[in-house]
Amino acid sequence: MTAAPPRPLARGWLLAACVPVLLVLGMAASVPPAPQAPADFPQPATASTPGTAGMAGMAGMAGMSHPADASQALARGLAAEQDGYRLNAVTCSMPAGQPTAFQFIVTGPDGRPVTDFAVHQTRKLHFYAIRSDLTGFQHLHPEMADDGTWTADLAALAPGAWRLYADFIPDTGAHATELVLSRTVTVSGESAPVPLPAPSDSTTVDGYTVTLNARPMAGAHRLTAVISQDGRPVTDLQPYLDSYAHLSAFHEGDQALAHLHPADPVNGDHGGPTLTFQALFAEPGNWRVHLQFRTAGQLHTAELTLHVG
Incomplete structure (x- = not known):
């Protein structure tokens, strides 16, 4: 299933189909408030160290542990928005059992689509997908259209809650910072969590x-x-x-x-x-x-x- 091309963006834009995701993640212009999560989403642990090369998802859910410092949460990628950059998804749900072209746009501090990205580890953007039970890992390098729309060709996803990550560096000059933003999507169907394999070296x-x-x-x-x-x-x-x-x-x-x-x-x-x-x-x-x-x-x-x- 290929989503329809997105309409022109404005500050705070998100397609009506993804308004629930906007509410789930609690995105705001600065620090996100406590978001809600799908019922089968696992509880997060409290963040402890800033500056991780990556992100933690869904921390700050109601009734769950929170990072002690909101700026620490942003530094670790706990939101769909950081430093004014936002990950906007064209859809918040996908079908199970078939390849899906997932479309998204990164908007900048001015609310407009970002089209200039620095090459980072030979690519302009790295895209990851993982289900809430840490199965189904995918690492992709999507293509961007001239209008800033990225398309990640995901292999078939199993039903359940998935977190999708975009890792990139805006091409803003010598002091550009690597950002990792994420969103959650729901894949339709009955979800059966898979136990994590025991630790092994x-x-x-x-x-x-x-x-x-x-x-x-x-x-x-x-x-x-x-x-x-x-x-x-x-x-x-x-x-x-x-x-x-x-x-x-x-x-x-x-x-x-x-x-x-x-x-x-x-x-x-x-x-x-x-x-x-x-x-x-x-x-x-x-x-x-x-x-x-x-x-x-x-x-x-x-x-x-x-x-x-």
Whole structure:
């Protein structure tokens, strides 16, 4: 299903179909008030550390824990709007079981669509989708039309509440700041939550074994990933988004997003077997980790649960 093209924008614009989402997220010109959430949306944990490379979703719901400081919440991407930039969705509901072209627009402090974006990790915008139980991960790089409308071609989504993230840098000059904004959408149908797999330091995907070594504490710590195949170290990783891997992690309970890239220098198709990250997991608890890497032109996504104390 492809949504109809959006009408011209004005300050505070949002299509009538998404007015409920506007109320859910409680967007305002500055700090968002306490929003409401779908009934099956998980409870968020209290934010603790600002500046996470990502966001936490739906914190501040009525009757649930709140970040102690509203500016901290904005810094961690707890709203659909930050610094005057807003993520506007063309629709707030989608069908289950079929690919969907999800359309959205980013408006700037002047209320007009933003069309100038800096290239960030080889792309102008990174788009993530995750269901409330941390299943169904998708990482896309949508296309933007001349009028500022982005279209993310999502693979079929399972029924339930989903959070969709846009990660970008407005091209405003040398001091432009990376922003991560998000919205929730509802996918129609009966939703059956999937339990989060137990924490583990190793997983296998496409014949590759990925082992994480991390200090299991919140805050900035070194994290290493070792990739092997049939017991032999892998040394032919190819560049992906200007590095040898991309790590996305979602926090159980509030869907906080952390995305990391290894610090290892890129030298052609000779990456691995060890990748080193400066990991910043602001909150304790379980994080669902998705490590993406490329070999022989194929992108692999390894998934495991990491417990942070």
